[in-house]
Amino acid sequence: MVSSGDVQRLFLQSVISRRVLSVDLAKALWKQSVEAVKAADDTIQINANTNSADGWSDFLATLNKSLDPLDLELSRTRDEITGKDIYALVNRRDDEIARIASDYSPLEISYFRALVEQIMLAPNYSYSISSLAALREVNALTSPMTKTQAESVLASFVAKGWLLKSKYGRFSLSSRSLLELQPYLKSTYPDEILECTICFEILTLGHACPKANCGVGMHNACYDTYRRSVGGKCPKCSEDWGRAGNDKVVPIGEAAAPKDEWPRRTRRSLTESEDGRERRRCAHGRPGRVFSNASTS
Template structure:
């Protein structure tokens, strides 16, 4: 028997058939679902809201999410960082969100995607992106037989399926779909790296930052454009942003200069004592001496061999090989 609840059922079926949809498209689908239910039973009194009736839309989505709660699903929304459009997707709220990729990818491909996400989140200077070379390099650190040729194909599928974005510069960053579906995972796994827009309070991986030292203000480009129409100073430190000497600092790919590539970074792990330590596997990988270093070590004698290995360890970066220094 047809009822008003069929509107929600039809709507969810339409949403499931799509990956990510805009607010405008979602609203149109909602209208079409109302028309379809009314056509099946003309006696049903289902009001059709106006296009600008945001309260009615919010009430409808709240009912949809209420029906999805037992399934640990959510009809979640987020603004696209490039266009500023409000986007929606049906996402899983239970367990490790990265595991959602298992539907179409092998365990090795999921591990590869997770490794790329880590490099994007740990990218220095809030660049939140990795070069094609760095993305392919991640294959070397995985315990799989995936070749770089296969990795190129998998990377292409990540982009084609909307998990990653690839810019004209050949750099990979997280898409709106990834931010929507992996948001809880990103916040729990990278709490120190996740930043939020000062205006909309949503996650930010591309935008602008206040140039004042130690100021934490970060804005999406679309939020900044709306903000600067009324204000010309930073909402936190009150620094004037109209001065040419105080240019806003880019967040995202714009923070990386052409031809600049960073060392691979590794997320720190918490030990049982509560202190932080680097990934043991990555340390071993980084500590393998080059042929030149081995030759140099032989000429320095046994005393230098028993001394410090000369690892130039940055607090945040993966240990880098450097020239050994004598400790006489």
């Protein structure tokens, strides 16, 4: 028998099949769920204005209240690569790393934990590790795992949205991991966590002020917005960041990885601007992890 509660059920089925989705897609799926239930029984009263922001907010609040006993939540965050807001169905249980237990064995979870540690401790705030380094982590596991098995598990971590793999073969944490594992990351790696000066979300991909120990960092999208609206000076120390296209800022994320971690062909293909940022980073004492979290006040 069809009921108004089927709107939540249909919506959740769509979300679970995707796990991470854009804001526009989430709202479109909600609207489709409402229309599907009404089509099944046009006598059902559904108090949902699918063309209203308040209607979406009310539905989201009701949905998360229903999910609360299951320790689940549909949460909103910003994708570091695209700069767009996204929704993700996340587990809010206290044992953060164990949240992937439904998908993986204890050995595979231990492997994931080891990968997270190496990503968070990567030098220069690069927040990424090479494929070789990722495979090397199997040597630290309490039980043996072959290279073939590790490659298969790594591919699964990427396919299920726990890790990202770049075109250069480097692994980093996905938006899903950053959102779902946020309490774990902040409590386990307090000295490694950076927050964007603009949006205050965790920062693992973007730009940092070139001045040593300034502490200002921004996501790529936040940085572009800031430059367009305010200009090319640091909001904290007023350091001149140069002209757009010839920025003096230093990278956060994969581009900040030490050059000896890159394949020879990739190193040769680096642009002059990237090489320039590398020299400036070293000149400002950035071969190690030196700049601290700081507010703009």
